[in-house]
Amino acid sequence: MAFSVVILAAGKGTRMKSSKPKVLHKIGGIPMVQRIINTVDALDADAIHLIYGHGGEQLQAELTGDNLNWCLQQEQLGTGHAVQQAVPFIQDNEDVLVLVGDAPLIQKDTLARLKAVKAECDVALLTVNLDDPTGMGRIIREGENITAIVEHKDATEAQKAITEINTGMMMMQGADLKRWLGSLSNNNAQGEYYLTDVIEMAASEGKQIRAAHPEEVSEVEGINNRLQLANLERALQFRQAKALMTDGVYLADPHRFDLRGEVTHGTDVEIDINVVIEGKVALGSNVTIGPNCILKDCTIADGSVIEANSIIEQASVGESCTVGPFGRLRPGAKMLAKAKVGNFVEMKKAVLGEGAKANHLTYLGDAEVGAGANIGAGTITCNYDGVNKSKTEIGENAFIGSNSALVAPVSVGKGATVGAGSIVTSNVEDNALAVARSKQRNIANWPRPTKKN
Ligand code: UD1
Numbered sequence: 001m002a003f004s005v006v007i008l009a010a011g012k013g014t015r016m017k018s019s020k021p022k023v024l025h026k027i028g029g030i031p032m033v034q035r036i037i038n039t040v041d042a043l044d045a046d047a048i049h050l051i052y053g054h055g056g057e058q059l060q061a062e063l064t065g066d067n068l069n070w071c072l073q074q075e076q077l078g079t080g081h082a083v084q085q086a087v088p089f090i091q092d093n094e095d096v097l098v099l100v101g102d103a104p105l106i107q108k109d110t111l112a113r114l115k116a117v118k119a120e121c122d123v124a125l126l127t128v129n130l131d132d133p134t135g136m137g138r139i140i141r142e143g144e145n146i147t148a149i150v151e152h153k154d155a156t157e158a159q160k161a162i163t164e165i166n167t168g169m170m171m172m173q174g175a176d177l178k179r180w181l182g183s184l185s186n187n188n189a190q191g192e193y194y195l196t197d198v199i200e201m202a203a204s205e206g207k208q209i210r211a212a213h214p215e216e217v218s219e220v221e222g223i224n225n226r227l228q229l230a231n232l233e234r235a236l237q238f239r240q241a242k243a244l245m246t247d248g249v250y251l252a253d254p255h256r257f258d259l260r261g262e263v264t265h266g267t268d269v270e271i272d273i274n275v276v277i278e279g280k281v282a283l284g285s286n287v288t289i290g291p292n293c294i295l296k297d298c299t300i301a302d303g304s305v306i307e308a309n310s311i312i313e314q315a316s317v318g319e320s321c322t323v324g325p326f327g328r329l330r331p332g333a334k335m336l337a338k339a340k341v342g343n344f345v346e347m348k349k350a351v352l353g354e355g356a357k358a359n360h361l362t363y364l365g366d367a368e369v370g371a372g373a374n375i376g377a378g379t380i381t382c383n384y385d386g387v388n389k390s391k392t393e394i395g396e397n398a399f400i401g402s403n404s405a406l407v408a409p410v411s412v413g414k415g416a417t418v419g420a421g422s423i424v425t426s427n428v429e430d431n432a433l434a435v436a437r438s439k440q441r442n443i444a445n446w447p448r449p450t451k452k453n
C-alpha cells in the first residue's frame with residue numbers, strides 16, 4: 001500500500017543552546033533529521049512531509065531527500081497542530097507514518113515491524129517500557145487493545161505508574177488521521193493540540209489500536225540537549241561497531257571507534273583503537289589500520305598497512321602499500337601498488353608510482369613520481385611560486401638525494417640521480433646526475449674564534 005511519512009521537526013531545541021536548529025546537529029556525522037530521512041527513504045516512502053519551524057533556510061540548504069515536501073509550521077502549537085500542516089498533502093487511501101525529528105536512531109527494521117502491525121489493525125503505535133517514564137505520554141490499555149495516550153502533565157497518579165510510553169511514532173490511514181486531526185482541541189494542561197488525542201478518538205470509533213516495539217530503547221530516545229546527543233552518539237557508534245564485527249572486521253575496541261559515514265570492507269580487516277572513518281571509505285581485504293588514524297573519503301586496497309597517526313583524505317592507496325606512522329595523504333594523493341610513504345611525509349595531488357618510496361620528511365605536491373623511484377629524506381617539491389601551482393615529474397627509478405628542493409615546473413628523467421642538498425631548477429635528463437649546490441671547501445687548521453673580554 002502507498003504510504004507517506006510526516007516528520008515532526010518544528011521544535012526550537014532551546015536546550016541545545018545553539019544558533020543551529022536542533023535537528024541539524026550531527027550524529028554519526030549526519031544531521032539527525034537527515035538520518036531519519038535516509039532511514040525512511042530505504043523503506044520506499046512515497047512522500048516525506050517535513051514539518052519545520054525554525055531555521056528553514058539552514059534546513060533547506062543542508063537536507064536532501066527524494067520526495068521531500070517542506071511544510072512550515074509558523075507557530076508551535078503542539079504535535080497535533082504540527083501534523084495538521086501536512087494534511088493538504090495526505091491521501092485518504094494511504095498509510096501515514098508519523099515520526100519525531102529528534103529521535104535519530106530509529107531503525108528500518110523497527111519501522112517495518114510497525115508497518116506490519118498496522119497491516120493487521122487500524123492504528124499502530126510504537127511503544128516501549130521505561131524504568132523512568134517521567135515526562136512521557138502513558139499508554140492506556142484494555143487488554144491487548146490500546147484506548148488512549150495520556151500526557152504526563154494530564155495524568156492521574158495511577159496513570160503515572162504506567163511504564164509503557166508513547167514514543168511519538170505511529171501509523172494509521174490518511175482518511176482516519178485527517179478526520180481525527182479535524183476535531184482536536186487544546187483543552188489540556190499544556191494548552192497544546194496533542195497528536196496523542198487521536199488515539200482516544202480512534203478507540204471511541206471502535207478501531208483496533210496495537211503496539212509494536214523497537215529492538216533497543218536508543219532507537220526511540222529523543223535529543224534535547226548536548227549530553228543526550230553525546231550519549232546517543234555512543235549508542236550509534238556501538239551499534240555500528242557491532243555490525244562491522246559481526247561482518248568479520250576486527251576492532252581492537254568497539255568503544256574506541258567512530259564511523260561518521262559509510263565504510264565497505266573485504267575480509268580480515270584490522271582496525272586499532274581511536275580510528276575515525278568519515279564520508280565514504282572503501283577498505284580491501286587484509287588491510288590494517290593502526291591507532292589514531294583518520295580516514296576520510298578514501299580507498300585503501302588489499303594488503304595495505306596504515307600505521308599509527310596517519311591522516312588520509314580524498315586519496316587512494318593501492319595494493320600492498322604502507323603509510324606512516326604520521327603519514328598525511330591530502331586530496332588527490334594516489335599511491336600505486338607497493339608504494340611506501342613514511343613518517344612526516346605529505347602528499348597532495350601527487351602520484352607515487354608502483355614500488356616508489358618516500359620514507360621520511362617529504363612534501364610531494366602536484367607531482368608525478370615513476371615506479372621504483374626513491375625520494376630521499378627531506379625532499380620538497382616546490383610547487384607554488386606565490387601565485388601559480390606547477391608540476392614536478394620524476395621518472396622511473398630516479399633517485400632524489402636527501403634535502404633536495406625540486407623547483408617546479410621541472411622534471412627529473414628516468415634513472416636520473418639528484419645529489420643530496422640540491423636545488424633543482426632545470427630539467428635533468430634520463431640517467432644523468434644533477435648536483436646543484438655550492439662546492440665544499442675545506443680550510444686547513446682553521447682557528448676558532450675566542451671569547452673577547
Ligand atoms: C511527545 C508526546 C508524548 C511522547 C513524547 C515522546 C504529544 C502530545 N506528546 O511529547 O506522548 O511520550 O513526545 O518523546 O504528542 N513538534 C513540532 N511542533 C510542535 C510541537 C512539537 O514539530 O508544535 C515536534 C518537536 O520538534 C519534536 C516532536 O514534535 O520533534 C515532539 O515534541 P515534544 O515537544 O518533544 O513532545 P513531548 O512533549 O516530549
Ligand code: CA
Nearest residue numbers: 102222223224
Ligand atoms: Ca520530547
